[in-house]
Amino acid sequence: MKNDFTFTIKSISFDEDYSPSENTRITTNFANLARGESRQENLRNALRMIDNRFNALAHWDNPNGDRYSVELEIISVEMNIDAGNEAFPLIEILKTNIVDRKTNERIQGVVGNNFSSYVRDYDFSVLLPEHNRNRPEFSTPENFGELHGNLFKGFLNSEAYKENFHKPPIICLSASSSKTYHRTDNQHPILGVEYHQNEFSPTDQYFKKMGLQVRYFMPPNSVAPLAFYFLGDLLGDYTNLELISTISTMETFQKIYRPEIYNANSVAGTCYQPNLKHSDYSLTRIVYDREERSRLAVEQGKFAEEHFIKPYKTILDQWSANCVL
Template sequence: MSKDFTYTINSIFFDENYRPSDGTRITTNFANLARGESRRENLRNALRMIDSRFNALANWDNIKRDRYSVELEIISVDIDIEGNGQHFPSIEMLKTNIIDHKAHKRIEGIVGNNFSSYVRDYDFSVLLLDHNKDLGAFSVPDGFGDLHGKLFKDFIASDSYQEKFNKSPVICLSVSDNKTYYRSENYHPVLGVEYLPNESSLTEQYFKKMGFEVRYFMPPNSVAPLAFYFFGDLLSDYTNIELIGTISTMETFQKIYRPEIYNANAVAGNHYRPDLKHPDYSLTQIVYDREERSQLAIKQGKFAEEYFIKPYRSVLEHWSENSAL
């Protein structure tokens, strides 16, 4: 753990009564659902979709498809750079917990799932945009993602994380709409068929600096593969029930936010190129403004620049240069 940085972990249940806190990134999947006139209906419908998908995948000894329900916790991480009690909202993730109504027990699920970070907003929505503003061709700044990656690895290695969570995080994201994915012969009973990308993406490279590897799987009865970012061995380190918790949660969010891909009316083929302009898809009954969400990412990136990057620049640069992570 870093001698200089202190991490504080807080959690709150994500249910139909959830309201985002002042420190929550409002572009985050779960926070975005909890806004506006339809907030309660949005939340109720999303949670119902998650439970339904979980029971469809966990179908053994589950004849009525109602054995399980999923509880979600929002995990918020604040960082104190100078040890003076001044906290900056660093990371937000989700943790799944599975309720087995037949066995009358609560099963701890995976932490991670969704991932949001103000510093990542700064990197992608401020630093990267400014770097390419006057360039004729797209390029990435030197050291792009280095600080964010080291901060994340420092948090995972910290006593705060190790004392609260038993396993490493798994982040589940959408596939990239500028890559092609090829169906392989590898099949997992829960994760489904594995897809292999034609090239590495900027997101992959960014998450690699955080310590993650990535594999792409299309779960049974899904229409497109999901990107699973993980430490260690995704297929061996987690139980089927744990993996189903992540799949059901994040596939639901993707159906809401990227219906052109994850609620498409045709299943991904052997060679799959995701398309956010694909017209043949179905909408969920959940209200969501994707344009507003993209605009807010820039505002939140500038927030990180003003209240984290600029005030602590010299400390962060010195720490990053001397960090062995």
């Protein structure tokens, strides 16, 4: 079946003046930071943390630790199924750009980083709870995540993606608190020490259907491993500065979102299980409403169900079943 779906990309700067648009996914973590009385201070502090972490990792030829700054763009992806209807807001990701103050050069970073999706909200906050409501044991519905995965792969294969981005995405998330990670002897100068786990988490399995592999690394002077989802060769396809832009951005956000793990006062050991109930950690000076985010995920999952999944179910099911990506 021919793919007639079209994708449109919109971009807005994420800086201290950023304010979420009316149609943004407000469960997007960076949108959460940009609301309330502390919004500008939140944003300013987060951006300063990102720059400081970037310069700490990119320390060569950088004696004062201030050579680089990171500029962030929020990339919103809309999808149009029928030219006569309004486009649906499918995905939001982040794009990093690196400013070299020594050479006055602006260097492209990495696209991906944070990942937000209405359809993922639907899958995890509406479909999965409904499927397990009266079941004695937890399970996932048949073909769980396949539509979402095909939509994501369709976006990566689209002209819109190819025209705007020169490399595949890296998505960097928290390690799963339900799994145990084991330190290996493999160490990368930028990504740090690699960890392995014995079993994929539900998020790992979900992202696999998006065509993404995962590796876990704890960067230098970090306290816990991060999950890096990617296509191709994570260590070979990206420059050191590109990798640093992802680490500095997403580790900063994780320190804000999950301080129990990423701002802990002790470093992950040889055998490590993340714990959101861990009590020995430090707080950043940035306000983040984790409870609100969980509530809004359900609301936005229902929005996706009402405006995307149900109205276009037949078309989406046929397309997903027949697409080859």
